[in-house]
Amino acid sequence: xxxxxxARYRAVFYQVLAIAAVAxxxxxxxxxxxANLAKQDIATGFGYLSRQAGFVISEAAIDYKPTDSVxxxxxxxxxxTVKVSLLAxxxxxxxxxxxxxxxxxRNPLLQRLMLSYIExxxxxxxxxxxxxxxxxxxxVLPPVRSALTIGPHVYLxxxxxxxxxxxxxxxxxxxxxxxxxxxxxxxxVRRVSxxxxxxxxxxxxxxxxxxxxxxxxxxxxxLAGGLAVTWxxxxxxxxxxxxxxxxRPEFVALLFGLALSVSATVAEIVRxxxxxxxxxxxxxxxxxxxxxxxxxxxxxLPQAMRLMxxxxxxxxxxxxxxxxxxxxIGYPDLVxxxxxxxxxxxxxxxxxxxxxxxxLGLSVAISLVMNWYNQRVALKEx
Amino acid sequence: xNKSLLxxxxxxxxxxxxxxAPAVSHADTLDTVKQRGKLICGVSLxxxxxxxxxxxxxxxxxxxxxxxxxxxxxxxxxxxxxxxxTNINTRFQxxxxxxxxxxxxxxxxxxxxxxxxxxxxxxxxxxxGQGLMVPKDLGVSSAKELKDAAICTLPxxxxxxxxxxxxxxxxxxxxxxxxxxxxxNRAAFYSGRCQAISSDRSDLASIRAVANxxxxxxxxxxxxxxxxxxxxxxxxxxxxxxxxxxxxxxxMAAEEKGITQANVDEKLKSDDAEVQRMLGVTDDLGPxxxxxxxxxxxxxxxxxxxxxxxxxxxxxxxxxxxxxxxNTQWNKGGLLYAPPFR
Numbered sequence: 069x070x071x072x073x074x075a076r077y078r079a080v081f082y083q084v085l086a087i088a089a090v091a092x093x094x095x096x097x098x099x100x101x102x103a104n105l106a107k108q109d110i111a112t113g114f115g116y117l118s119r120q121a122g123f124v125i126s127e128a129a130i131d132y133k134p135t136d137s138v139x140x141x142x143x144x145x146x147x148x149t150v151k152v153s154l155l156a157x158x159x160x161x162x163x164x165x166x167x168x169x170x171x172x173x174r175n176p177l178l179q180r181l182m183l184s185y186i187e188x189x190x191x192x193x194x195x196x197x198x199x200x201x202x203x204x205x206x207x208v209l210p211p212v213r214s215a216l217t218i219g220p221h222v223y224l225x226x227x228x229x230x231x232x233x234x235x236x237x238x239x240x241x242x243x244x245x246x247x248x249x250x251x252x253x254x255x256x257v258r259r260v261s262x263x264x265x266x267x268x269x270x271x272x273x274x275x276x277x278x279x280x281x282x283x284x285x286x287x288x289x290x291l292a293g294g295l296a297v298t299w300x301x302x303x304x305x306x307x308x309x310x311x312x313x314x315x316r317p318e319f320v321a322l323l324f325g326l327a328l329s330v331s332a333t334v335a336e337i338v339r340x341x342x343x344x345x346x347x348x349x350x351x352x353x354x355x356x357x358x359x360x361x362x363x364x365x366x367x368x369l370p371q372a373m374r375l376m377x378x379x380x381x382x383x384x385x386x387x388x389x390x391x392x393x394x395x396x397i398g399y400p401d402l403v404x405x406x407x408x409x410x411x412x413x414x415x416x417x418x419x420x421x422x423x424x425x426x427x428l429g430l431s432v433a434i435s436l437v438m439n440w441y442n443q444r445v446a447l448k449e450x
Numbered sequence: 451x452n453k454s455l456l457x458x459x460x461x462x463x464x465x466x467x468x469x470x471a472p473a474v475s476h477a478d479t480l481d482t483v484k485q486r487g488k489l490i491c492g493v494s495l496x497x498x499x500x501x502x503x504x505x506x507x508x509x510x511x512x513x514x515x516x517x518x519x520x521x522x523x524x525x526x527x528x529x530x531x532x533x534x535x536t537n538i539n540t541r542f543q544x545x546x547x548x549x550x551x552x553x554x555x556x557x558x559x560x561x562x563x564x565x566x567x568x569x570x571x572x573x574x575x576x577x578x579g580q581g582l583m584v585p586k587d588l589g590v591s592s593a594k595e596l597k598d599a600a601i602c603t604l605p606x607x608x609x610x611x612x613x614x615x616x617x618x619x620x621x622x623x624x625x626x627x628x629x630x631x632x633x634x635n636r637a638a639f640y641s642g643r644c645q646a647i648s649s650d651r652s653d654l655a656s657i658r659a660v661a662n663x664x665x666x667x668x669x670x671x672x673x674x675x676x677x678x679x680x681x682x683x684x685x686x687x688x689x690x691x692x693x694x695x696x697x698x699x700x701x702m703a704a705e706e707k708g709i710t711q712a713n714v715d716e717k718l719k720s721d722d723a724e725v726q727r728m729l730g731v732t733d734d735l736g737p738x739x740x741x742x743x744x745x746x747x748x749x750x751x752x753x754x755x756x757x758x759x760x761x762x763x764x765x766x767x768x769x770x771x772x773x774x775x776x777n778t779q780w781n782k783g784g785l786l787y788a789p790p791f792r
Contacts, residue, residue, distance in 0.1 A: 108568035123610035211642030307599040
């Protein structure tokens with residue numbers, strides 16, 4: 069029985085034991101809960117997902133009508149959550165980088181301005197901001213009957229922004245294919261120009277050529293008449309503006325609140341990342357004759373990037389989870405749809421289990437993507 | 451050392467399993483309540499007229515008075531009750547888990563709730579229906595005109611489904627804006643974000659009552675659903691359900707027989723045989739439910755009859771200013787019909 073004293077076997081043994089204990093605990097909780105529910109004649113199981121939902125969702129990122137199933141309604145909630153989180157993360161990151169770099173500026177006015185922007189946003193709970201933005205939108209903008217006309221067929225009111233929407237008669241396939249082809253070619257051009265530049269040390273016009281190449285196929289499709297467009301013009305009805313594309317105040321308030329909160333966090337991460345890059349790097353770049361702006365872009369930021377990725381991952385996870393605050397201002401995210409479902413079916417445990425699983429699953433997915441990116445930008449030891 | 455650690459963690463795990471094992475107790479609710487010495491009643495968070503603390507901090511309202519009536523039936527004292535504010539989403543779980551003994555919270559009795567949530571309903575104590583309220587200057591006189599309007603609602607109950615059914619039947623579209631919090635819901639409606647707000651008519655009356663100028667708003671005539679609001683108890687406790695049901699019926703029967711909080715002592719000498727049975731002068735109806743003989747007397751003494759409870763909390767002299775509508779005695783064309791006390 070020598071293996072008992074083998075540390076490797078013992079490690080494995082304890083891990084197996086720990087997993088078994090956790091599994092047994094989970095199973096016993098599940099079994100107890102189902103037994104209790106059955107004893108109290110409370111319906112269990114996920115059968116209700118295929119029942120007809122029967123309620124309207126004001127805003128759906130995927131097609132939905134009240135006759136669809138409860139499962140579909142939950143899917144709409146997931147899609148809405150993903151939509152608003154992705155956009156908030158995107159805008160927040162862009163603004164955050166700009167603010168973070170501005171925070172490092174040598175111009176005192178700009179630097180102080182960015183500092184107060186960050187501190188204002190970081191130090192008030194997000195929920196209050198959401199309620200604030202929402203109250204601002206619905207109380208400052210006029211009601212829909214006296215909507216502001218801010219352009220041809222563009223109306224702004226406290227029911228949201230109504231814009232003309234267009235659909236492509238020939239479908240989206242051709243233009244999308246052209247766009248993808250253009251981007252592919254642009255990347256190839258950029259690679260070649262970069263290699264040539266590394267070889268010769270001379271600046272070339274590769275960037276401009278790449279840009280031209282990117283839009284070329286799309287322009288060709290357009291000229292060939294493949295982009296006939298049908299407009300859907302918003303019209304003022306008796307109560308509301310219908311048709312066209314509608315941007316609802318709930319969505320705007322949520323997106324705005326989330327994106328601003330992300331931007332403040334990202335700005336601080338960017339600042340920390342930049343400051344963590346050694347002073348010697350600036351001095352070396354300066355000695356080589358690089359101006360400050362290019363030093364930042366070509367020398368400092370690429371090195372700061374690898375320091376920023378892990379905290380950025382956390383920020384993205386937070387914005388995704390914070391999107392559930394949507395419930396306070398009436399945006400139909402996953403939690404809100406789940407609440408309506410819970411109320412109609414009474415099956416709270418199952419519904420909560422679903423939305424917890426969704427949040428967990430998507431959070432893990434975000435982490436995986438960010439970890440992959442982290443490995444790419446990490447310092448490669450050779 | 452490793453061994454002791456191992457056995458300790460195993461013991462820990464087993465202990466956790468053991469702690470989880472005891473099922474929800476199925477003890478007789480009446481015994482539990484008596485042992486505890488007070489009733490625990492689930493009401494809404496703050497709905498003027500139904501359940502809201504007054505300026506002295508005493509819980510008042512129609513639903514709260516139903517709780518008091520049950521407490522009076524059990525203890526002979528209408529104040530032996532603790533009020534637990536319940537959230538619209540977790541109210542049934544609060545009842546199922548035994549956190550509360552009675553749910554008296556503007557809850558509609560529906561088939562699926564009755565059949566799948568492990569609860570039983572008492573008699574409807576308030577016949578409500580979903581309505582719509584609009585600002586007067588919108589110039590709308592019927593809900594059917596609200597085609598394409600944006601309507602604010604709360605996520606819960608059957609509200610969302612009723613609206614979808616109502617407008618779907620007319621082939622009309624509408625936009626539904628759902629809020630979790632009643633305050634946000636009201637604020638969005640007052641600001642004009644929604645052209646209409648929809649909820650049970652009783653709830654609309656209380657939303658209207660708290661508006662800056664209640665006269666600017668009008669409740670439309672259509673009632674688009676049936677909402678019989680009833681107290682609920684846990685399933686499979688017949689005696690407890692009987693106590694709650696007959697307490698509600700006692701309130702209705704007392705009104706029918708003209709017994710009021712003020713004259714209940716005189717009525718003890720009434721010649722009416724049913725009044726005598728109700729108030730426990732003759733026959734032992736109370737002990738059949740394991741209650742005191744004078745339980746009916748106690749109920750009326752504590753809160754008055756149905757009409758008094760209604761007028762005190764919802765009636766035309768209150769801020770809500772509701773008329774009795776269908777909540778009138780059966781012999782006056784209403785729906786209140788208490789079975790005979792014999």
